[in-house]
Amino acid sequence: xxxxxxxxxxxxxxxxxxxxxxxxxxxxxxxxxxxxxxxxxxxxxxxxxxxxxxxxxxxxxxxxxxxxxxxxxxxxxxxxxxxxxxxxxxxxxxxxxxxxxxxxxxxxxxxxxxxxxxxxxxxxxxxxxxxxxxxxxxxxxxxxxxxxxxxxxxxxxxxxxxxxxxxxxxxxxxxxxxxxxxxxxxxxxxxxxxxxxxxxxxxxxxxxxxxxxxxxxxxxxxxxxxxxxxxxxxxxxxxxxxxxxxxxxxxxxxxxxxxxxxxxxxxxxxxxxxxxxxxxxxxxxxxxxxx
Amino acid sequence: xxxxxxxxxxxxxxxxxxxxxxxxxxxxxxxxxxxxxxxxxxxxxxxxxxxxxxxxxxxxxxxxxxxxxxxxxxxxxxxxxxxxxxxxxxxxxxxxxxxxxxxxxxxxxxxxxxxxxxxxxxxxxxxxxxxxxxxxxxxxxxxxxxxxxxxxxxxxxxxxxxxxxxxxxxxxxxxxxxxxxxxxxxxxxxxxxxxxxxxxxxxxxxxxxxxxxxxxxxxxxxxxxxxxxxxxxxxxxxxxxxxxxxxxxxxxxxxxxxxxxxxxxxxxxxxxxxxxxxxxxxxxxxxxxxxxxxxxxxxxxxxxxxxxxxx
Numbered sequence: 227x228x229x230x231x232x233x234x235x236x237x238x239x240x241x242x243x244x245x246x247x248x249x250x251x252x253x254x255x256x257x258x259x260x261x262x263x264x265x266x267x268x269x270x271x272x273x274x275x276x277x278x279x280x281x282x283x284x285x286x287x288x289x290x291x292x293x294x295x296x297x298x299x300x301x302x303x304x305x306x307x308x309x310x311x312x313x314x315x316x317x318x319x320x321x322x323x324x325x326x327x328x329x330x331x332x333x334x335x336x337x338x339x340x341x342x343x344x345x346x347x348x349x350x351x352x353x354x355x356x357x358x359x360x361x362x363x364x365x366x367x368x369x370x371x372x373x374x375x376x377x378x379x380x381x382x383x384x385x386x387x388x389x390x391x392x393x394x395x396x397x398x399x400x401x402x403x404x405x406x407x408x409x410x411x412x413x414x415x416x417x418x419x420x421x422x423x424x425x426x427x428x429x430x431x432x433x434x435x436x437x438x439x440x441x442x443x444x445x446x447x448x449x450x451x452x453x454x455x456x457x458x459x460x461x462x463x464x465x466x467x468x469x470x471x472x473x474x475x476x477x478x479x480x481x482x483x484x485x486x487x488x489x490x491x492x493x494x495x496x497x498x499x500x501x502x503x504x505x506x507x508x509x510x511x512x513x514x515x516x517x
Numbered sequence: 518x519x520x521x522x523x524x525x526x527x528x529x530x531x532x533x534x535x536x537x538x539x540x541x542x543x544x545x546x547x548x549x550x551x552x553x554x555x556x557x558x559x560x561x562x563x564x565x566x567x568x569x570x571x572x573x574x575x576x577x578x579x580x581x582x583x584x585x586x587x588x589x590x591x592x593x594x595x596x597x598x599x600x601x602x603x604x605x606x607x608x609x610x611x612x613x614x615x616x617x618x619x620x621x622x623x624x625x626x627x628x629x630x631x632x633x634x635x636x637x638x639x640x641x642x643x644x645x646x647x648x649x650x651x652x653x654x655x656x657x658x659x660x661x662x663x664x665x666x667x668x669x670x671x672x673x674x675x676x677x678x679x680x681x682x683x684x685x686x687x688x689x690x691x692x693x694x695x696x697x698x699x700x701x702x703x704x705x706x707x708x709x710x711x712x713x714x715x716x717x718x719x720x721x722x723x724x725x726x727x728x729x730x731x732x733x734x735x736x737x738x739x740x741x742x743x744x745x746x747x748x749x750x751x752x753x754x755x756x757x758x759x760x761x762x763x764x765x766x767x768x769x770x771x772x773x774x775x776x777x778x779x780x781x782x783x784x785x786x787x788x789x790x791x792x793x794x795x796x797x798x799x800x801x802x803x804x805x806x807x808x809x810x811x812x813x814x815x816x817x818x819x820x821x822x823x824x825x826x827x828x
Contacts, residue, residue, distance in 0.1 A: 253632070253634070256629065256632070256634070257634040257635065259629070260629040260630070260634065260640060261636070261640065263625075263626070263629065264626075264640045264643045264644050265643070267626075267643070267644060267647070267700075267703070268643040268644070268646060268647075269670075270647070270655075270658055270659070270662070270663055270670075270700065271646055271647070271650065273658075273662055273663070273670055274654075274658045274662060277662055285668075286665075286667075286668045287668060288667050288668045288673070289673055289676075290668065290670060290673050330552050330553040330556060331553060333549030333550070333552070333553070334549060334550045334552070334553035334554065336549055337546055337547065337548070337549040337550040338550065340546070349550065349554065351817060352554075352557075353553075353557065354817060355810075355813060355817070356557055356561040356562070357757075358757050358809055358810075358812075358813040358816070359561060359565065359806060359809070360760065360761050360782065360802070360805045360806060360809055361761060361782075362761070362763075362781070362782040362785040362786060362801075362802055362805060363565060363568055363802030363803065363805055363806045364561065364564040364565055364568060364802070365785075365786075365789065365802075366567075366568060366571055366789050366795050366798055366799050366802070367563075367564040367565075367567030367568055367571065367799075368564050369789075369790075370567070370795070371564070371567070386560060387560065389556070389560075390556065390557060390560035390561050393553060393556065393557055394557070397553060447649065450651070451651045451652055451653075453652065453653050453763070453764045453767075454763050454764070454782075454786075457767075458786070458790055467651070468651060468652075468653040468654075468764075471651070471653050471654060471657065472653060472767075472768065475657060475661075475768070482661055482662065482668075485657055485661065486658070486662065488654075489650075489651070489654035489657055489658060490654075492651050492653070492654050493649070493650045493651045493654045493655075496649050496650075496651065497646060497649045497650060499649075500645065500646075500648070500649035501642055501645075501646075501649075504641065504642065504645055507645065507708060508708040508709060508711070508712045511705055511708065511709070511754070512709060512712075512750060512754065513754075515750060516709060516712045516713070516747065516750065517712065517716075
């Protein structure tokens with residue numbers, strides 16, 4: 227104990243360094259600056275949440291209203307405007323596509339991570355290049371084909387497209403997690419003569435479970451927020467939350483407070499998921515390249 | 518003689534068995550890959566083949582006389598189309614502007630976050646949130662709550678400094694969309710740069726400090742070279758995503774006034790789903806893909822380099 231506390235007064239020469247590391251003056255100034263910038267950057271979110279608890283008259287006032295009696299009227303109005311089916315569609319499109327992605331990506335990334343061969347790079351290259359294909363370049367044929375198959379305004383069309391949209395990210399991400407499994411574990415599991423499914427389930431899955439959760443969350447984020455396919459391929463029946471949000475904007479003029487409440491509700495699931503998974507976010511966004 | 522033939526046959530049989538086993542082994546290893554591969558090819562590659570074919574047709578859904586093969590005429594037409602050229606230019610402005618501004622802000626935030634201080638986790642949580650907000654919702658937020666000329670928050674803040682109200686989305690549509698884009702993509706850049714900062718070898722940093730190198734010296738000669746790979750990755754991945762921007766333009770400006778703020782994805786959407794001109798929209802799609810492939814080639818090389826370093 228004495229050794230821990232003694233050096234500071236005993237060796238004044240080290241004071242500047244100690245100040246830089248500890249809570250001295252320049253450092254606390256920087257902290258204040260950081261907080262101000264962060265709150266400024268975040269303020270549109272605060273504003274959106276505040277607006278959602280206002281009455282319409284207070285929401286569209288000039289100058290802006292900062293003090294008001296909060297109300298849940300707008301949330302009630304959004305739910306009363308038939309948001310339910312849209313949320314259900316989003317949950318189906320997001321949930322089912324994420325499950326499908328995992329089912330397809332886990333074996334694929336496993337195959338790509340054990341004893342990598344030269345072809346591995348080609349396959350990985352292929353997967354990621356599909357992610358770089360602009361969706362506008364394929365929307366016309368998808369629209370025409372879906373129309374011929376009677377699949378327009380059908381939630382399963384979105385499920386299939388979201389699966390394809392997220393599969394490359396999941397393959398890359400899962401591969402980076404499989405690569406962290408020691409090679410001996412993989413080899414030993416194979417030597418056992420255990421079937422692939424059994425190997426995957428009993429040996430590998432527990433080891434990559436956190437990675438799997440992170441991958442699923444990334445897929446959820448992208449699928450939940452997707453708008454372009456939903457806008458063009460759905461109408462009354464299969465429309466998802468972003469389409470609902472836009473419909474609130476166009477069909478009823480500007481009800482700012484209600485629109486903000488709808489925005490908050492629409493964003494909430496992914497914001498919460500992202501907050502929970504923020505440590506894994508960077509890995510997913512860089513497709514496994516950055517940890 | 519007989520024994521020679523026998524042994525040859527035996528060897529041949531063994532070799533064949535080996536090859537069979539090898540093939541079986543190959544399939545066992547490739548097998549798990551196939552469902553994902555086949556699915557991806559069918560859903561993403563096949564439609565593009567159709568797009569290539571459509572781009573050679575004169576096909577407007579509104580005209581009853583059906584389709585007609587016109588060869589490369591659509592390509593000639595779109596390059597003569599000044600709106601297409603403007604949309605292409607806007608695509609470049611959005612992509613370069615957003616990626617650059619988001620990267621600068623991202624680096625600043627990442628440097629500020631790469632220290633121990635009270636509430637660091639909370640600050641990081643606040644800073645990543647704009648990326649998680651549904652892009653449609655954030656576009657609504659920017660176009661209505663923030664940039665509305667009469668009751669938007671931005672004009673109110675400007676009015677405190679005596680600056681008269683600005684009708685952002687009509688007068689500065691590209692800038693307005695850029696604001697929303699930069700707000701959305703800064704956290705992405707910040708996270709990548711922060712990961713780079715935290716991957717710095719601590720002992721090298723401490724050694725530099727021991728040697729009396731100042732903050733700026735340490736930053737330019739150790740941190741920046743280390744960060745370079747992460748910055749490149751952020752720029753290229755960001756560019757690939759931002760090129761495809763659609764939501765913000767659709768909601769904030771609808772590509773207007775006129776077509777002033779349309780980018781290529783939005784213009785293609787307009788031609789395909791409002792103009793029903795499948796042939797030309799497809800041709801534009803093909804051009805976008807070619808442009809993307811050029812960027813993507815660099816991006817892929819970079820990602821692989823990152824992987825190689827790590828392996």
